[in-house]
Amino acid sequence: AQKVTQAQTEISVVEKEDVTLDCVYETRDTTYYLFWYKQPPSGELVFLIRRNSFDEQNEISGRYSWNFQKSTSSFNFTITASQVVDSAVYFCALTLDFGNEKLTFGTGTRLTIIP
Amino acid sequence: NAGVTQTPKFRILKIGQSMTLQCAQDMNHNYMYWYRQDPGMGLKLIYYSVGAGITDKGEVPNGYNVSRSTTEDFPLRLELAAPSQTSVYFCASLTLQGLDGELFFGEGSRLTVL
Numbered sequence: 001a002q003k004v005t006q007a008q009t010e011i012s013v014v015e016k017e018d019v020t021l022d023c024v025y026e027t028r029d030t031t032y033y034l035f036w037y038k039q040p041p042s043g044e045l046v047f048l049i050r051r052n053s054f055d056e057q058n059e060i061s062g063r064y065s066w067n068f069q070k071s072t073s074s075f076n077f078t079i080t081a082s083q084v085v086d087s088a089v090y091f092c093a094l095t096l097d098f099g100n101e102k103l104t105f106g107t108g109t110r111l112t113i114i115p
Numbered sequence: 116n117a118g119v120t121q122t123p124k125f126r127i128l129k130i131g132q133s134m135t136l137q138c139a140q141d142m143n144h145n146y147m148y149w150y151r152q153d154p155g156m157g158l159k160l161i162y163y164s165v166g167a168g169i170t171d172k173g174e175v176p177n178g179y180n181v182s183r184s185t186t187e188d189f190p191l192r193l194e195l196a197a198p199s200q201t202s203v204y205f206c207a208s209l210t211l212q213g214l215d216g217e218l219f220f221g222e223g224s225r226l227t228v229l
Contacts, residue, residue, distance in 0.1 A: 004157075035218075045205065045220040091157055102148075102173055103218065105157030 002027045004094050006106035013082055014114050021077045021109045023092030034068065034075045035093040035103070045091075051075065079111075087113045118142065121206050121221035128196040128228045136191040136224050138206030144219075146209035147189040148173075149181065151202040152223075158205060164189055196228045 003026040013019045025034065036048040049059065051068050059066045063080045079086050092106040122137045140147065145166045150158035150173075160173030164183040178200055180192040189208075193200060206221040 009155075037220075043203065043225075044222045047217060047219075050217065093157075102160040102163065103158070105159075107155070107157045 002032075002094050002096065002104045004092050004104050004106035006090075006092055006109050008109045009107070010110045010112070012112040012114055015084060016081050018078060018080050019082055019111065021079075021090050021092075021111065023075045023077065023106060025073050025075065025092070025094045027094065027096065029096050031096065033095050035091075035095075036066070036075075036077050037091045037093065039089040039091065039108070041088070048077075048090075082113045084113045084115055087111060119206055119208050119219050119221035121204075121224050123224060124222065125225050126227070128193075128226065130196060130198065130228060132196050133192070133194050134196065134226075135193075136204055136206075136226070138189045138191065138221060139187050140189075140206075140208040140219070141187065142208060142210065142219065143186060144208035144210050145186065147183070148207045148209070148218075149179070149189070149191045150205045150207065151175065151200075152205060153202050161191065161204075193226075198228050200226065201228045202226060 005024045008022055032053045034051045038046040038048055049066055056068050065078045067076045089108045089110045091108045093103045095103045119140045148163040149161040151161055152158045159175045161175055161179050162173050162181040164170045167183050167186050170181050170183050183189050204224045207218050209218050
């Protein structure tokens with residue numbers, strides 16, 4: 001069975017600081033997909049990124065970056081120069097096979113950016 | 116293009132009552148899902164469907180039923196509401212692009228059972 005661990009339950013940083021959210025996953029399969037979702041206080045789930053297991057290249061999107069390391073089974077998410085609007089709960093998730101397998105979510109990390 | 120639409124957004128039920136959470140998507144997606152999110156927790160899969168007429172149980176199906184008579188609609192039925200079903204429910208649909216895809220979520224339905 002798959003498992004996603006987000007050990008950081010809550011993180012608070014002062015605005016403009018950088019912050020990294022950790023995600024560690026467990027699976028025996030060699031093909032899998034990893035995700036990050038953002039859940040702002042309004043409650044909806046906002047898709048941030050999808051990564052498949054064959055692509056270990058790190059990705060940068062504006063102030064967001066993701067570090068995928070198969071050697072440590074981690075898919076960490078870094079926000080550079082944090083802003084108050086980044087305050088949200090962030091979920092990491094994994095699936096083996098779209099459609100036939102469920103998306104396994106971590107328990108989330110609540111990020112608070114202090115002005 | 117409305118995406119995934121859930122109704123109602125909020126509902127309070129008494130123990131033993133029944134209700135249906137509606138979910139509709141206008142993207143012609145075959146795959147649809149119902150998740151529940153308990154306070155401070157990640158999402159857990161209740162039921163899913165790979166196409167009209169086909170449904171299957173997820174991780175936490177007890178106390179729920181679903182149907183998928185059309186591609187667009189995937190309602191979730193609670194027959195005898197219990198306090199343990201107090202949660203936020205998310206419907207999602209999936210588009211596949213080869214071996215890859217993207218999951219689109221609705222805005223959630225907050226259910227309280229008293």
